[in-house]
Amino acid sequence: MNNISGYTLCWFLTSVLSNHIHEMTNRYACLRALRVDLFYKRNTARFQQTDYRQLVYEVRLLMQETMKQKAVVGYFWVIEWTRAHGWHAHVVFWLDGHITQTTWPVAKKVLDIWSTITQKEGGYHRCEYQEHYQANINLPVYYNVPLSITNIQQVLSYLAKEEQKDGFYLFGCNEVPPRPASGRPRKYPSV
Template sequence: MYQYAYHDTPTDEEMLDWLGGLHGGEIISNPLGQPITMPSDYHWRKDLVWVDHQLKAMADARQILDHQRLIQPEAFGAEMVVLAPDPLLETLTTVFTVLVTMLHETDIGQYYRPSPYATRFMWAFGQCAHLQKVGFHQPSTMSRQAADQAVTDLNQRLEAWYQSMKRPDFTYECNRNRRNSFNNYKRLCELMRALFSCHSRLMVVRVDLGYSEFDSPYIDYETARYHREQLCLAFNTHSLFKHLLGYAWKLEWQSKKGFHYHFIFFFDGHQCQEDITQARLIGEMWERTITGGQGRCWNCNLNADKTYHYNAMGCIDYHDSQKQRGLFKLAKYLTKIDEYAAMLVNGRTFQTSRKPSINDGQRRGRPRLYQSSPLNYGNTDL
């Protein structure tokens, strides 16, 4: 059975520090020792992810509170009692405090999409008087009858929360990301098939565009989206993208890396052949021009043959089934919805360029020996 670890539950001092920073940032030092302010959004993102981890752990364990062990005399022989320290109770209190503050006490919640675990937790515990009292005020002593009623109420709410996660609508909501991934995969596969129908050779370039370790905590979604939009605007104006035929991007979020994008570009393989150089130049544009030095780029085309078992980087001819197989492997990875990004933003987390039609361009080269591209073996099952 899963055991709740005490080190996963914030101490009173940590809780006070967290509550003190609800409406502002935390003072830290930069690498030069100069004081700077950590934005509160950074903490909210980490708090929301932490809450989701805790709720999933509780849902798997399905524990309840033990009246006999929890209710203890305030002192030896005293009639008044207190609730003894308990990992499950402390986790309930902290999760409740974070969600209530985020969703009801501030306007932070409008920018995020809590998981189905969190929304059902608030349905079950949102009006819990005991958690409201201990979460936002100093816990006090109570009569044994009041304590017994408080624990009974908490267990009834826990059981209601557990039961709510057995409903079909909960499963449907949890599978939302899987459905979105499936649809995104179909869209990307259709784009690739259409491009190979119009062009006999594509040059595939993939870059991961993010931010430096120091800057990433300061980059909120709006900033990351603005940088991505600026890059996409360059597709129509900058000579670097003169032979760009199509693209796709996916937004992700990680605790250390923050918001970052995975981009895949499809260039005309008859006009562009230096894929590593092309990826490097795109990265330099992101780092220097788009983000003003805050950005960082990972060139996935560099040493791709040694890095990827199914290498889909560089030039791919329409009849190269091996590389196209790698392209489908890559498409599945690129279209898998990032769970954290889906929670932390209300906007789009994946997009492809418009799918071309046969009339959009003339197929280059001699007539094909095959009427269809080997790309038709792609399986859309995730």
């Protein structure tokens, strides 16, 4: 996985995330990635907590509810802590590119679900492409276009950074279902 962020990548999380991306692109011909940051608003009881377990529980609830959305086919999340932001999560949701061409309806639904789960104490930031970024979250990920896979690996490398984890790795991802036996056999580009 390529690191463009200037952070030190954790070899373990990098391996897990790379494997997850590989499994997702092996299963789905076209994916869209929705990246969000989840946190607790300042001056709330949840923000004042010194325990990560509440956030883990609520992030898992969010994943469970979001996976019920038609276009959502997967997720990967990590939890970190900083003095300024407290416990917070970095999340990617995988959307089936054959079902949807845009991420904003799911982004809106995620915000609504998160707000309900956290009783409006949860904050949410949608991570979007900016011109100075070297990789683009808005590009679709195709199983047979290696550059699209490299691009999403660069975008998501931030989730595997060592900083703000202090050797304490809290993460989760979906089980990737096997590819159906029906359909055309895939053709991969020759290397």
